[in-house]
Amino acid sequence: xxxxxxxxxxxxxxxxxxxxxxxxxxxxxxxxxxxxxxxxxxxxxxxxxxxxxxxxxxxxxxxxxxxxxxxxxxxxxxxxxxxxxxxxxxxxxxxxxxxxxxxxxxxxxxxxxxxxxxxxxxxxxxxxxxxxxxxxxxxxxxxxxxxxxxxxxxxxxxxxxxxxxxxxxxxxxxxxxxxxxxxxxxxxxxxxxxxxxxxxxxxxxxxxxxxxxxxxxxxxxxxxxxxxxxxxxxxxxxxxxxxxxxxxxxxxxxxxxxxxxxxxxxxxxxxxxxxxxxxxxxxxxxxxxxxxxx
Numbered sequence: 001x002x003x004x005x006x007x008x009x010x011x012x013x014x015x016x017x018x019x020x021x022x023x024x025x026x027x028x029x030x031x032x033x034x035x036x037x038x039x040x041x042x043x044x045x046x047x048x049x050x051x052x053x054x055x056x057x058x059x060x061x062x063x064x065x066x067x068x069x070x071x072x073x074x075x076x077x078x079x080x081x082x083x084x085x086x087x088x089x090x091x092x093x094x095x096x097x098x099x100x101x102x103x104x105x106x107x108x109x110x111x112x113x114x115x116x117x118x119x120x121x122x123x124x125x126x127x128x129x130x131x132x133x134x135x136x137x138x139x140x141x142x143x144x145x146x147x148x149x150x151x152x153x154x155x156x157x158x159x160x161x162x163x164x165x166x167x168x169x170x171x172x173x174x175x176x177x178x179x180x181x182x183x184x185x186x187x188x189x190x191x192x193x194x195x196x197x198x199x200x201x202x203x204x205x206x207x208x209x210x211x212x213x214x215x216x217x218x219x220x221x222x223x224x225x226x227x228x229x230x231x232x233x234x235x236x237x238x239x240x241x242x243x244x245x246x247x248x249x250x251x252x253x254x255x256x257x258x259x260x261x262x263x264x265x266x267x268x269x270x271x272x273x274x275x276x277x278x279x280x281x282x283x284x285x286x287x288x289x290x291x292x293x294x
Contacts (some may be wrong), residue, residue: 026211026240028099035096036215036238042094043087043103043236047219051182057223058232059083059105075109075230078270080263082106085234098241099214102258105234108266110273115181115224117280118231121272122183122220123173125151131272135264137164147173154193155213157261163212164196166203179225185218211240231269235262 049055056062060071060081071081085103087094094101110118121131128139138154149171156164168189175181192209195201204210215238223230237258 026098026209027207028211028214028238029097032096032099032238035094036099036101038089039087039094039096039101040217040236042089046087047234051176051180051221057180058107058221058230060107060230071107075107076111078109080106080108080266080270082259082263082266084259096238096241099211100239100241102237102239103235104259104262105232106262106266107230107232108270109228109230110270110277111228113229113273113277115179115222115229117276118222118229118269118273119173119181121269121276122222123149125149128153132265132268135261142168147175149173154196156196157212157257163210164193165213166191166193167213167216169216179223181222183218183220185216185220187216190214190216214238214240229273231266233262233266 050057060068060075063071074081083105085105087103124131125139125141128136132139134156136153137156138152140152141149142152143150151169151171153167153169154164155167156162166189167187169185169187171183171185173181173183190213191203192212193201194204215236217236219234219236221230221232235258
């Protein structure tokens with residue numbers, strides 16, 4: 001998720017945080033919500049075209065050949081390849097006063113794995129707290145109907161501050177063909193937790209929280225090849241804006257934290273799947289000679 005989610009994580013548990021030394025309460029305005037929703041709408045239009053038959057399914061497929069080969073070599077070397085994205089639109093349509101949109105995409109390659117093995121890990125929501133710790137502190141499958149899931153994560157992010165969030169997501173999977181699957185994850189609840197783990201623990205109301213995370217959407221793509229599975233996660237999150245006068249100090253963290261969270265989620269997915277592959281058949285655990293496309 002996360003990007004999901006942190007994963008759908010997204011990953012993801014997938015998320016974009018804004019860290020300040022002395023945070024004050026912040027409120028998500030209706031105008032910022034509309035701007036985020038329009039940004040998501042325009043981004044999903046692009047995504048819909050990319051998953052059609054014959055289209056460039058993974059981002060690496062559309063790169064210039066030299067960069068594509070470079071990224072494939074990195075993926076073969078067990079690196080996470082990530083990139084910051086922007087969806088173009090008239091500024092007035094996607095304006096988010098008092099808030100920031102964070103948009104990243106990342107990819108990993110899992111050698112020797114099958115699509116079924118990858119999905120078994122990604123959909124094993126009751127155990128995501130094991131696969132994605134320490135960022136996912138608790139996880140639970142709340143409901144399932146076919147390929148639709150309702151899930152819960154308690155997220156913990158530590159940088160300048162430690163922030164704990166209780167979050168819920170609606171996750172939808174779709175099989176495109178025998179080798180490709182996609183999923184979409186939308187946050188439906190994000191509550192900042194005050195004094196977590198104590199007798200005085202409580203969830204802050206939307207009017208009292210600090211805006212570390214207001215929204216998180218995660219979009220996953222899975223493609224099986226003869227050598228293994230490519231996993232791509234694109235995460236879009238919404239956080240409070242940088243307080244006036246703190247941009248010089250906070251801006252670098254704003255750019256790095258969602259990137260690092262996405263890369264952690266993808267790397268942890270890769271590690272969990274490889275553990276499952278080795279358990280099933282130790283002979284399949286060796287890295288392939290090439291992560292190149294079939």
